[in-house]
Amino acid sequence: MATKEEEPMDTSSVTHTEHYKTLIEAGLPQKVAERLDEIFQTGLVAYVDLDERAIDALREFNEEGALSVLQQFKESDLSHVQNKSAFLCGVMKTYRQREKQGSKVQESTKGPDEAKIKALLERTGYTLDVTTGQRKYGGPPPDTVYSGVQPGIGTEVFVGKIPRDLYEDELVPLFEKAGPIWDLRLMMDPLSGQNRGYAFITFCSKDAAQEAVKLCDNYEIRPGKHLGVCISVANNRLFVGSIPKNKTKENILEEFSKVTEGLVDVILYHQPDDKKKNRGFCFLEYEDHKSAAQARRRLMSGKVKVWGNVVTVEWADPVEEPDPEVMAKVKVLFVRNLATTVTEEILEKSFSEFGKLERVKKLKDYAFVHFEDRGAAVKVG
Numbered sequence: 282m283a284t285k286e287e288e289p290m291d292t293s294s295v296t297h298t299e300h301y302k303t304l305i306e307a308g309l310p311q312k313v314a315e316r317l318d319e320i321f322q323t324g325l326v327a328y329v330d331l332d333e334r335a336i337d338a339l340r341e342f343n344e345e346g347a348l349s350v351l352q353q354f355k356e357s358d359l360s361h362v363q364n365k366s367a368f369l370c371g372v373m374k375t376y377r378q379r380e381k382q383g384s385k386v387q388e389s390t391k392g393p394d395e396a397k398i399k400a401l402l403e404r405t406g407y408t409l410d411v412t413t414g415q416r417k418y419g420g421p422p423p424d425t426v427y428s429g430v431q432p433g434i435g436t437e438v439f440v441g442k443i444p445r446d447l448y449e450d451e452l453v454p455l456f457e458k459a460g461p462i463w464d465l466r467l468m469m470d471p472l473s474g475q476n477r478g479y480a481f482i483t484f485c486s487k488d489a490a491q492e493a494v495k496l497c498d499n500y501e502i503r504p505g506k507h508l509g510v511c512i513s514v515a516n517n518r519l520f521v522g523s524i525p526k527n528k529t530k531e532n533i534l535e536e537f538s539k540v541t542e543g544l545v546d547v548i549l550y551h552q553p554d555d556k557k558k559n560r561g562f563c564f565l566e567y568e569d570h571k572s573a574a575q576a577r578r579r580l581m582s583g584k585v586k587v588w589g590n591v592v593t594v595e596w597a598d599p600v601e602e603p604d605p606e607v608m609a610k611v612k613v614l615f616v617r618n619l620a621t622t623v624t625e626e627i628l629e630k631s632f633s634e635f636g637k638l639e640r641v642k643k644l645k646d647y648a649f650v651h652f653e654d655r656g657a658a659v660k661v662g
Contacts, residue, residue: 300328308340313347320355330365338373350376358392361409361416371413375471382472392474393448401450405457409449413471418449420464420483427461427485435487436463438494439513443467444506445475451502456482459496460489481513517573518548519565521580522593526558533563540585541565543572553646554621564597612639612655617647635660 298321304314317339321328339347354372362368402409406423409416421431440452449465456462463483470477484490490512498510524533533547546566552558567573579585580594616628625641625648632638632650636657642649652658 296322298322298328303328304336307336309336310344310347312344313339313351316348316351320351323355325355325359326365326369331369332366335366335369338370342373346376346380358395358411360395361398361411363410364412368412371471375413378472393450397450398448401453405453407462413469415469416449416467416476418453418465418467419462420466422461422463422485427463429485432463432483432485434514435512436485436490437481437483437513438490438510440480440482440497441478441509442507443476443478443480444503445473445478447476447502452480452482455497455500455502456493459484459493461485516596517567517570518597519567519573519577519580520562520595520597521565522562522595523590524559524561524563524592525588525590526552526561528559528588530563533565536587537565537576540587541567541572541576541579543568544576551618553618612652612658614650614652614658615647616650619643619646619648621646623648 297318300321301314301318304317305311309317320326339350342350350369350373353376354369357368357372359365359368398409401407406425407419409418411417421427440456443452449467452465452467453462456465461484463485465480465482467480468477469475482493484493494510494512497508500508500510502508521537528536530547530549533549534544537547538544544565545568548564548566550560550562552560565573565576567576577594577596580587580592583591585591614632619628623643625643628643628648628650629638629641632641632652635652637653639651639653641651650658
């Protein structure tokens with residue numbers, strides 16, 4: 282006896298949109314094309330919202346997998362999803378990851394309280410863009426809040442130790458007390474449907490970011506749950522050791538550009554006694570943090586060799602901008618790249634022309650020059 286699945290499908294009562302035929306022609310199985318067409322009819326997503334990439338990826342699933350993915354997509358909250366095609370691709374990627382781990386595709390974990398999110402957006406006028414990997418609030422904010430250029434270094438904070446079931450409706454009211462928010466990016470775990478426990482918030486000014494650290498670091502957002510907040514420095518720079526000492530800046534730039542992407546500059550220090558030789562290390566500057574992170578992963582894998590050697594790689598310490606109050610009191614100069622023939626006496630004589638010195642201390646090829654008065658130190662600069 283034929284099972285129910287094997288019986289020919291009665292499609293006479295099913296109404297299709299004009300796109301159903303296109304889906305069949307694209308190579309989707311009949312049941313999958315039917316289900317996707319039903320989704321079009323609900324108005325959840327339009328045919329024009331999906332690009333070829335999404336249809337191609339869906340075609341690679343077996344029928345059961347494709348139907349399961351579409352069911353999950355249909356049940357997802359798409360109210361704040363701006364790129365539905367990319368979101369569907371994200372759902373497919375997550376489904377495959379779960380399949381690999383052998384974990385059943387779980388019921389969607391309880392997400393945010395949509396009524397509270399809606400009320401927040403209505404109150405602030407900000408936008409919310411949801412993808413499978415993050416929820417982005419603002420960026421840019423409404424013109425009524427801030428209409429200047431995108432904020433630069435020192436305006437972003439990292440927020441850690443966030444309870445996994447907490448969303449913008451609890452974060453924004455707390456952090457906006459520090460000053461206007463440019464954007465808030467809450468990182469999401471597509472496998473669990475909850476947040477990853479951390480977020481990045483960019484403020485419209487450095488002062489607001491510093492105020493956020495003062496106000497919110499160690500803040501008890503829920504009983505026994507304290508946030509960790511600090512200024513975030515997106516590090517674009519890698520420290521690389523084990524560099525042959527005869528290589529020039531040009532050699533290094535050329536060689537590392539072959540094995541990594543986005544390299545924009547090489548910072549190299551020469552030996553004090555021999556300007557033709559470097560000190561066996563350099564700094565690689567990338568166009569953004571993502572490129573630097575990918576380069577670090579590649580170079581650390583042990584599979585990539587540079588001039589036949591495996592190199593040592595670390596994140597370079599970010600160059601922090603000094604506090605203006607601290608800078609206003611500085612009376613000491615750091616002088617580097619000094620030849621061995623330069624003595625403390627020579628330095629003393631040279632720098633005393635600018636003002637009265639307290640002392641001079643030379644170590645190897647660098648020295649510290651202490652002035653009695655900050656004005657003299659500034660004159661040198």
